[in-house]
Amino acid sequence: MALRLGTIVQDLGGELLGDPNLDIEGLAPLETAQAKQLSFLSNPKFQHQLASTAASCVIVSPAMAEEAQKHVACIIVDQPYLYFARLTQLWRKVHAPLPGPYIHPSAVIDPSAQVHASARIGALCVVERNARIGADTELKSGVTVGERCAVGARCVLHSGVVIGADGFGFAKDGDRWEKIEQLGAVQIGDDVEIGANTCIDRGTLSDTVIEDGVKLDNLIQIGHNVRVGRNTAMAGCVGVAGSAIIGANCTIGGSAGVLGHLVLADNVHISSFSLVTRSIHKPGHYTGIYPLEDNSSWEKNAATLKQLAGLRERLRALENELKERKK
Amino acid sequence: MALRLGTIVQDLGGELLGDPNLDIEGLAPLETAQAKQLSFLSNPKFQHQLASTAASCVIVSPAMAEEAQKHVACIIVDQPYLYFARLTQLWRKVHAPLPGPYIHPSAVIDPSAQVHASARIGALCVVERNARIGADTELKSGVTVGERCAVGARCVLHSGVVIGADGFGFAKDGDRWEKIEQLGAVQIGDDVEIGANTCIDRGTLSDTVIEDGVKLDNLIQIGHNVRVGRNTAMAGCVGVAGSAIIGANCTIGGSAGVLGHLVLADNVHISSFSLVTRSIHKPGHYTGIYPLEDNSSWEKNAATLKQLAGLRERLRALENELKERKK
Amino acid sequence: MALRLGTIVQDLGGELLGDPNLDIEGLAPLETAQAKQLSFLSNPKFQHQLASTAASCVIVSPAMAEEAQKHVACIIVDQPYLYFARLTQLWRKVHAPLPGPYIHPSAVIDPSAQVHASARIGALCVVERNARIGADTELKSGVTVGERCAVGARCVLHSGVVIGADGFGFAKDGDRWEKIEQLGAVQIGDDVEIGANTCIDRGTLSDTVIEDGVKLDNLIQIGHNVRVGRNTAMAGCVGVAGSAIIGANCTIGGSAGVLGHLVLADNVHISSFSLVTRSIHKPGHYTGIYPLEDNSSWEKNAATLKQLAGLRERLRALENELKERKK
Numbered sequence: 001m002a003l004r005l006g007t008i009v010q011d012l013g014g015e016l017l018g019d020p021n022l023d024i025e026g027l028a029p030l031e032t033a034q035a036k037q038l039s040f041l042s043n044p045k046f047q048h049q050l051a052s053t054a055a056s057c058v059i060v061s062p063a064m065a066e067e068a069q070k071h072v073a074c075i076i077v078d079q080p081y082l083y084f085a086r087l088t089q090l091w092r093k094v095h096a097p098l099p100g101p102y103i104h105p106s107a108v109i110d111p112s113a114q115v116h117a118s119a120r121i122g123a124l125c126v127v128e129r130n131a132r133i134g135a136d137t138e139l140k141s142g143v144t145v146g147e148r149c150a151v152g153a154r155c156v157l158h159s160g161v162v163i164g165a166d167g168f169g170f171a172k173d174g175d176r177w178e179k180i181e182q183l184g185a186v187q188i189g190d191d192v193e194i195g196a197n198t199c200i201d202r203g204t205l206s207d208t209v210i211e212d213g214v215k216l217d218n219l220i221q222i223g224h225n226v227r228v229g230r231n232t233a234m235a236g237c238v239g240v241a242g243s244a245i246i247g248a249n250c251t252i253g254g255s256a257g258v259l260g261h262l263v264l265a266d267n268v269h270i271s272s273f274s275l276v277t278r279s280i281h282k283p284g285h286y287t288g289i290y291p292l293e294d295n296s297s298w299e300k301n302a303a304t305l306k307q308l309a310g311l312r313e314r315l316r317a318l319e320n321e322l323k324e325r326k327k
Numbered sequence: 328m329a330l331r332l333g334t335i336v337q338d339l340g341g342e343l344l345g346d347p348n349l350d351i352e353g354l355a356p357l358e359t360a361q362a363k364q365l366s367f368l369s370n371p372k373f374q375h376q377l378a379s380t381a382a383s384c385v386i387v388s389p390a391m392a393e394e395a396q397k398h399v400a401c402i403i404v405d406q407p408y409l410y411f412a413r414l415t416q417l418w419r420k421v422h423a424p425l426p427g428p429y430i431h432p433s434a435v436i437d438p439s440a441q442v443h444a445s446a447r448i449g450a451l452c453v454v455e456r457n458a459r460i461g462a463d464t465e466l467k468s469g470v471t472v473g474e475r476c477a478v479g480a481r482c483v484l485h486s487g488v489v490i491g492a493d494g495f496g497f498a499k500d501g502d503r504w505e506k507i508e509q510l511g512a513v514q515i516g517d518d519v520e521i522g523a524n525t526c527i528d529r530g531t532l533s534d535t536v537i538e539d540g541v542k543l544d545n546l547i548q549i550g551h552n553v554r555v556g557r558n559t560a561m562a563g564c565v566g567v568a569g570s571a572i573i574g575a576n577c578t579i580g581g582s583a584g585v586l587g588h589l590v591l592a593d594n595v596h597i598s599s600f601s602l603v604t605r606s607i608h609k610p611g612h613y614t615g616i617y618p619l620e621d622n623s624s625w626e627k628n629a630a631t632l633k634q635l636a637g638l639r640e641r642l643r644a645l646e647n648e649l650k651e652r653k654k
Numbered sequence: 655m656a657l658r659l660g661t662i663v664q665d666l667g668g669e670l671l672g673d674p675n676l677d678i679e680g681l682a683p684l685e686t687a688q689a690k691q692l693s694f695l696s697n698p699k700f701q702h703q704l705a706s707t708a709a710s711c712v713i714v715s716p717a718m719a720e721e722a723q724k725h726v727a728c729i730i731v732d733q734p735y736l737y738f739a740r741l742t743q744l745w746r747k748v749h750a751p752l753p754g755p756y757i758h759p760s761a762v763i764d765p766s767a768q769v770h771a772s773a774r775i776g777a778l779c780v781v782e783r784n785a786r787i788g789a790d791t792e793l794k795s796g797v798t799v800g801e802r803c804a805v806g807a808r809c810v811l812h813s814g815v816v817i818g819a820d821g822f823g824f825a826k827d828g829d830r831w832e833k834i835e836q837l838g839a840v841q842i843g844d845d846v847e848i849g850a851n852t853c854i855d856r857g858t859l860s861d862t863v864i865e866d867g868v869k870l871d872n873l874i875q876i877g878h879n880v881r882v883g884r885n886t887a888m889a890g891c892v893g894v895a896g897s898a899i900i901g902a903n904c905t906i907g908g909s910a911g912v913l914g915h916l917v918l919a920d921n922v923h924i925s926s927f928s929l930v931t932r933s934i935h936k937p938g939h940y941t942g943i944y945p946l947e948d949n950s951s952w953e954k955n956a957a958t959l960k961q962l963a964g965l966r967e968r969l970r971a972l973e974n975e976l977k978e979r980k981k
Contacts, residue, residue: 027837027859085825088835088858106762108433108450108468123762123780124796126450126468126486140819141762141780141798144468144486158819159780159798160851165467165485165523168544168562171412175558175576176540179520181415183354193833196819196853197487197873199523199545199563204415205354213830217822218853219524219875219893221546221563221581231829235822236853236875237893237911239546239564239581241599249829254875254893255911255929257564257582257600271625272895273911273929275582275600275616288619289929291629292942298925300636302945309954311639312965318645318972435760435777435795453777453795453813471795471813492794492812492850495871495889498739502885502903503867506847508742510681524814526850526872526890531742532681546851548873548890548908566873566891566908568926584891584909584927598952602909602927602943615946618956627963638966645972 001025001095005057008038009075012086017065018057018073027084027091030055041068042081059083098138113145116153128164134190146202152190152212160197163188167201167208167224167242180204182224189213195220195236204242211248229266328352328422332384335365336402339413344392345384345400354411354418357382368395369408386410425465440472443480455491461517473529479517479539487524490515494528494535494551494569507531509551516540522547522563531569538575556593655679655749659711662692663729666740671719672711672727681738681745684709695722696735713737752792767799770807782818788844800856806844806866814851817842821855821862821878821896834858836878843867849874849890858896865902883920 006020025036030046033039033055040059041050047064050071057073059080068074077083101118107125109115114132122141127133131145134153139145143157146164151157169180184203188210194200195218200208203225210222213231221239222228228240229248238252241260246252250264253272258264262276267283270276274288293301304311333347352363357373360366360382367386368377374391377398384400386407395401404410428445434452436442441459449468454460458472461480466472470484473491478484496507511530515537521527522545527535530552537549540558548566549555555567556575565579568587573579577591580599585591589603594610597603601615620628631638660674679690684700687693687709694713695704701718704725711727713734722728731737755772761779763769768786776795781787785799788807793799797811800818805811823834838857842864848854849872854862857879864876867885875893876882882894883902892906895914900906904918907926912918916930921937924930928942947955958965 029859032860079825079827082825082827082832085823085827085832085834088837089833091837092835104762106433106760108431124451124469124778128468141782142469142778142796142816146486156820159800159816160487160524160814160853162469162486162523162545165545166483166520168522168542169412170542170560171406171409173406173409173412176518177542177558177560178409178412179416180412181419183415183418191830193820195822196816196855197524197546197814197851199487201523201545205356206359215822215824215831217875218816218819218855219546219851219873221544223563231831233824233831235893235895236877237564237891239562241562241581254895254913255582255909259581259599270619271622272913274619277616277619285622286619287622287625287629288617289625289629289931290617290942290944291633292928292931292940293633295925295939295941297633297636298941298943301632301634302941302943304635304639305632305955305959306945306947306951307639307955308635308958308962309951311642312958312961314642314646315965315968315972318642318649319968321649322972322975433760435758451778451796455795469796473813487814487851489796489813489850489872492872493810493847495849495869496739497869497887498733498736500733500736500739503845504869504885504887505736505739506743507739508746510742510745524851524873526814528850528872532683533686546873548871550871550890564891566889568889568908582909586908586926598949601946604943604946612949613946614949614952614956615944616952616956617944618960620960624960624963628959628961631962631966632959634966635962638969641969641973645969645976648976 002036003091003094005038005073005075008087008090011090012083014059014075014077014083016073016075017069018075022056022073024056027087028055030058038087040080040084042084059087104141110147122159131164146186148185149187149202150185151188152192154190155188155192155194157194158196158198158218161194162197162199163194164202165199167204169204169224169242184208184224186210189230192216198222200226201242217254223260235272329363330418330421332365332400332402335414335417338417339410341386341402341404341410343400343402344396345402349383349400351383354414355382357385365414367407367411369411386414431468437474449486458491473513475512476514476529477512478515479519481517482515482519482521484521485523485525485545488521489524489526490521491529492526494531496531496551496569511535511551513537516557519543525549528569544581550587562599656690657745657748659692659727659729662741662744665744666737668713668729668731668737670727670729671723672729676710676727678710681741682709684712692741694734694738696738713741758795764801776813785818800840802839803841803856804839805842806846808844809842809846809848811848812850812852812872815848816851816853817848818856819853821858823858823878823896838862838878840864843884846870852876854880855896871908877914889926 002023009016028037030039030049039055060068103121104123109127110129113127116135120138126144128147132150137155149164166182170177189212198220200222201224209227211230215233217236223242225243232250234252235254237255247266258276263279269285271287329350336343351365355364357366357376366382387395430448431450436454437456440454443462447465453471455474459477464482476491493509497504516539525547527549528551536554538557542560544563550569552570559577561579562581564582574593585603590606596612598614656677678692682691684693693709714722757775758777763781764783767781770789774792780798782801786804791809803818820836824831843866852874854876855878863881865884869887871890877896879897886904888906889908891909893911901920912930917933923939925941
């Protein structure tokens with residue numbers, strides 16, 4: 001379980017200032033790294049940790065190189081964090097390489113489904129009628145891909161993911177609900193990763209679409225007819241209601257939500273716990289979080305919040321009164 | 328994959344103004360419909376789309392009929408959206424009819440469980456000891472119905488649903504938690520639909536109850552001892568804490584919550600992302616959402632919110648001061 | 655399905671005032687209990703129910719004993735609720751004893767995994783390479799324990815739990831995301847209970863850690879590198895972002911959240927629906943919930959909330975003006 005520094009830079013590039021024969025036995029954060037471990041410095045505000053780290057080598061940007069090499073061997077690269085990401089991939093490839101293509105014997109694959117010969121289908125997966133799984137895509141255990149749904153190439157779907165359950169569509173008939181059959185499917189692009197127990201519903205008439213490069217964390221709900229644009233990323237527990245159209249390169253924080261039928265432009269960033277209640281046409285960072293307080297302060301402020309419109313009126317009345325008096 | 332207009336009105340009723348021999352090849356929203364597609368107009372505010380739609384036929388209410396028939400064939404019915412729902416069912420029945428009753432060989436059904444002969448049990452389902460599955464009910468793949476839990480007739484449970492996990496009950500014993508065994512079960516009525524990965528916990532002493540006609544979306548958590556009244560619908564990611572009693576014909580928006588032991592009357596409607604913190608005895612529409620803003624505005628307003636009770640005091644002081652001066 | 659009062663106090667202790675030969679046929683809340691049922695009174699505010707209960711026996715504290723025995727047989731113990739918890743365990747042991755150790759034949763257990771001989775592994779579970787399952791631990795059906803993850807002794811993992819999916823880690827490479835392989839695992843202590851469909855992600859470089867005695871409800875998301883301290887309990891739908899460190903004996907209410915990299919001290923209690931946005935170093939009760947209102951009031955107050963910082967400025971201006979005039 002070791003990797004020579006020389007092997008690393010040979011594989012991933014970067015300028016090594018240090019002994020290429022040094023064996024690296026692990027990767028670790030700068031603060032907790034031990035001898036024979038390799039770390040990285042991405043955020044300059046942690047620069048002071050260079051002096052005290054026990055790491056044997058640190059990945060740094062050119063700007064940090066001079067300071068770093070006073071204390072420790074280093075690999076100099078333009079984007080240390082990105083380099084670190086690739087290093088984790090190299091590490092895994094060397095120490096725990098993925099198996100070749102396989103379909104676990106416990107998986108239930110409909111004969112009409114098209115599973116690419118290079119795909120890996122884990123234990124207890126279900127791939128239904130006319131579903132398609134692309135090249136080099138991996139379904140971990142217990143993933144469901146519903147009928148006619150398509151997953152692109154190089155995707156990873158984690159355990160418990162459900163692709164293509166019925167969208168939530170009903171018409172009122174008096175008090176009871178009449179089901180609207182969900183006749184569409186789900187189309188997932190290439191290089192998409194979907195976290196454990198996340199659900200993406202099939203469209204009503206056309207398809208729910210997840211574009212290339214989208215990254216979804218665990219326990220996310222994507223409603224029917226939604227479109228999520230390229231490279232958009234969502235953290236855990238997000239809910240996107242039906243027919244929302246989300247642009248490319250967006251980020252949506254954990255437990256945030258998007259109401260139905262809204263449109264979000266590209267490069268929109270939504271904070272955790274914030275609900276998007278109207279379309280957003282301008283890139284930017286949007287937030288709607290009730291601030292945390294100790295409970296007794298919260299009780300007072302929240303009670304007052306319910307009178308806020310009234311307070312505004314009273315303030316206006318005072319302003320008018322003072323204006324009057326000036327006359 | 329086509330259906331004649333004449334067949335449709337013969338099956339579902341409605342007055343057809345147009346050629347009964349016309350073949351419909353798909354259903355689509357009014358705005359995106361193509362030739363040979365059938366659409367519907369439910370909300371009068373989209374009436375202007377009638378003039379430009381490429382649809383071959385539109386389902387409309389009597390009030391829209393005159394305008395509609397200037398542009399396109401139409402089916403006139405009192406409730407276009409409800410008719411559309413039934414049309415999706417017809418469409419599915421004709422083009423992708425459900426299979427007959429079956430139990431997938433990979434499902435794990437306890438010998439003591441009672442599965443109705445007309446039920447459909449998907450791949451990798453688990454139906455435990457003494458559980459009951461009603462007539463014409465469908466369990467998609469990977470559904471768990473725990474011991475002694477009962478599911479009524481004509482229900483649909485989507486993939487990953489867990490019925491009858493233990494409710495979350497513990498008593499404190501110093502710092503540690505002593506488990507309260509959950510001795511009840513779950514009773515689900517008829518015509519209930521439950522979305523993917525939704526969980527309904529078993530009751531502590533008596534049963535958690537989901538009444539007839541309830542519709543639950545994906546990733547919902549229903550705690551132990553809860554009762555959900557007839558025809559109530561909940562959108563994705565809702566959490567209902569233990570022992571809450573929710574009335575009939577309620578709607579609960581996505582990611583909303585209901586605290587434990589509360590009572591909600593019939594016909595209560597809770598907005599998305601809102602937390603119900605007290606019982607609601609009056610039908611109506613209730614909301615508690617922090618409004619979304621651009622992040623810098625939010626920072627200012629949220630910081631001020633923490634001083635809100637103080638602002639009210641200062642306002643009151645000013646009001647008093649002005650009153651004093653008047654004397 | 656009955657248990658003599660004498661047997662109960664023999665097993666669990668407590669002073670019985672009543673006939674030890676009385677057969678108890680069920681446990682029930684005080685308010686709804688019937689004859690031959692045993693109930694408990696924990697909260698003194700429900701003391702008035704003693705007079706009207708139909709229960710045959712009530713578990714009470716010494717302070718309630720005098721009042722209780724006027725109406726009904728009773729078992730006197732210091733902590734009635736804790737005694738009730740143990741009684742549910744006795745009830746279950748007698749009426750529905752757990753089976754001995756087993757591995758369901760449909761479970762997929764990697765040959766390298768170490769499953770303790772006393773563990774119970776339910777239907778359709780997946781236990782991956784080098785995973786470990788401790789003594790007397792029970793995996794209900796459909797649980798996944800990923801490679802190298804370890805679950806301690808006497809744990810209960812409910813259906814659909816996913817331990818060890820990849821943490822959500824990516825580095826930006828222009829617009830696209832480069833995956834950071836998650837090289838750590840998950841370590842779960844002893845006496846941990848994890849609710850249905852809850853997910854605990856594996857760490858990036860080191861392990862995600864759930865300490866002894868932690869209780870997690872359903873549909874919770876625990877991000878990579880998180881540590882949850884001893885005996886901390888979380889209600890359903892909570893999300894804990896990556897690298898958060900949560901202390902011991904904390905409680906986190908339903909649908910609450912903790913942002914990444916934060917530290918929470920021991921004995922911190924977070925209300926439902928509240929987002930922790932900064933580290934909390936002081937034990938206490940913290941809340942951040944937008945209060946629920948009828949929708950029309952909410953509309954007015956929420957609109958005003960967006961002007962709150964401005965209102966504060968106007969208030970300050972008025973205060974200054976009045977001060978000026980006084981001079």
